[in-house]
Amino acid sequence: MEELYVGCGAGFSGDRLDAPGPVVDTLIGLPGRRFMMFECLAERTLAFAQIARRANPGLGYEALLVPLLRPILAACVEHGITLVGNFGAANPPGAARAIAALAAELGLAPPRIAVLEGDDMTRGEGGPALLRRLVGPRYDADPFVSANVYQGAFQIAAAIHAGAQIVVAGRVADPSLTLGPAIAHHGWRWDDWDLLAGGTMAGHLLECAAQVTGGYYADPGRKDVAGMDNVGFPIARIAADGTCVIGKAAGTGGAVNARTVKEQLLYEVHDPAAYLTPDVVADISEATVDEIGPDEVRLAGVRGHERPPTLKAAAFFEGxxxxxxxxxxxxxxxxxxxxxxxxxxxxxxxxxxxxxxxxxxxxxxxxxxxxxxxxxxxxxxxxxxxxxxxxxxxxxxxxxxxxxxxxxxxxxxxxxxxxxxxxxxxxxEMVNFMVPRELAPATFHFHDPEAAQ
Known part of the structure; x- marks a missing residue:
């Protein structure tokens, strides 16, 4: 089977616009199936995007979407590099229209853009009644802004299987942006817990971009990192057995070593034996982190347990x-x-x-x-x-x-x-709550250029 590479193009909304270029250039030179993932959403980022869409229905997606993709879109289409991102924010259909318009401006054939839906709990039948039940009386008492549920990786994988060149999502769990391509490429099943956990932690290492390549790690005199003015974004090689090797874009600064990987591996992990995601409960308590070459670190030994019956959701109110x-x-x-x-x-x-x-x-x-x-x-x-x-x-x-x-x-x-x-x-102001997964099904559809005209 072809090798699978996933590069990171953004770790948050407002990340460096020049960083994805070297990642794409590196991917072009690698054999196998290649993807770029973009993680653009903090919790409040999405809530403010909902406010922007409320003021202008055409907005609400990642504000820097076009300048972020303009330098790389043509190369990705030409070389078969699939893009997966939560840059749809509060308006994935709007983001799809913006990407289609950019492709036309660049003289590209219309790309197949899949739009994921199901995270916005205010859309569809029964939304208000469900939110009253799950959020409680505050839903009616305070000025409500939005409620979004964290979706997982399998609809991303389904969209890729269906031929998507670009997958536009709203709220998706950060590691799922990488796990989706791994599921699609390796054919992992929904209950391949160890494999899903390995792919999830590969995504966890990628999701914050330069944090794993020395950016958030650097501390001069204590943890020195060279080339911080041009720190490279990470690339993961994900194997069929769920192990991964983390590297970075060629010709860039920064560092990938056991220490940078361990710091990111533990980032925002409440329980190393039970890292909850929509797709799997990952267990890194016996994982191994080994330097196998310059700026190359292998993560292995991740175990997985059955996915939770509920999905995390966040509701926001004006404060x-x-x-x-x-x-x-x-x-x-x-x-x-x-x-x-x-x-x-x-x-x-x-x-x-x-x-x-x-x-x-x-x-x-x-x-x-x-x-x-x-x-x-x-x-x-x-x-x-x-x-x-x-x-x-x-x-x-x-x-x-x-x-x-x-x-x-x-x-x-x-x-x-x-x-x-x-x-x-x-x-x-934010209220977190849990949603039975059967009450928040994820779906996708392909952007229709004719309908957008």
Whole structure:
């Protein structure tokens, strides 16, 4: 059987646009069946995409979809590299239309684009009643935004079997984006638990892109990684027995070694003996990680157990607004002036708003919302301090009030303040719940270019 290679083109929404190119170039030079997976969704990413679609029904898919695919789409079509991504976000049909339009712009024949459905619980019959039952009274009590269930790999595999050159999904479990191609290529059955678990952990290693190739691992002087300005994205070679070898794009920086793989292997794994996914429960408690060559690491010994009877889902509700503002103080007594500005804001707003203060350069990242650490930090002699104040409120008018008060410190506050910056954004609140898998079936259909015209 041909060897199977899966490269990663994105680890989150907003990842580097130039990173997929070297992966595709490397895949072109490899024998066998080749895929590119794109993981573009955090939980809140999808919820904000739902808000974007609500404002404009034509939007709601990955905002960088076209610039992400433009440099590689022609090469992938020409060389038979299948694309699989959750870049459909809240609007997979819209993403399919955008990809079809890009292909036409590039002079390509219309690609066969499969659109996965079934993750959006608000669509289809019975959605509201089902959500009331599963989410509870909050569904009707608070402003509802969205609810999506994590789908698995088998509909991806079915779409590939049906001839899809591009598979566009919304909410799919991250490892399933890689497992789907492995199922399609190797012919794994739904109850091949050890094989599915091996493919799942290969996907887990790919899903965060440069995290496994040294990006999130690097710590100068402790864990040095060369070429971080051009860190390569990973490529997995997945064998029929469920083992995999992780490498990276040729000619790129970064590193793949036992340590980078082990760090990513344990990333977001609550129980190494029971990593829950829609397709299988993976067990890495006896897995082996071996360096077999330069920037090549083999993962073996993953075991699998029967998949859960339920699927994870996330519902989002509007949670008011969050706003922050910053102003800088520098030079002699800068910290004292920043602390005075903080005191001014507390006296002018503290009776109406719960405020968080950070003195960037003194106490910020390790601080807490209640300000206990900052209060316990004695005033020092820092000469380069940026004051940040943040709050949240149901009424956006109070966020605007905070912005005005910080802006007023230009002349109404301590000496030498400058560089005011303000921002505000809608807050979301999340409720996780479990859905019996029979209540959230996944399906797919092929994009119809004629219907899109």
């Amino acid at each position: 008011g607004w969050m706003g922050d503002a910053e102003i800088s103080y520098a030079g002699p007594n800068a910290e004292g002036r920043a602390r005075l500005a903080m005191d001014i804001l507390r006296k002018r707003l503290g009776g109406d708003l719960v405020l968080r203060f950070d003195l960037i350069g003194v106490c910020s990242i390790l601080g807490d919302d209640a300000g206990r650490m900052l209060a316990a930090t004695p005033a020092g002699k820092a000469t380069d301090v940026r004051l940040r104040v943040a709050t949240r409120h149901a009424d956006v008018a109070w966020i605007d009030r905070l912005h005005r008060e910080v802006t007023a410190l230009w002349t109404g506050g301590p000496a030498g303040g400058g560089g005011v910056k303000t921002s505000k954004r809608q807050r979301l």
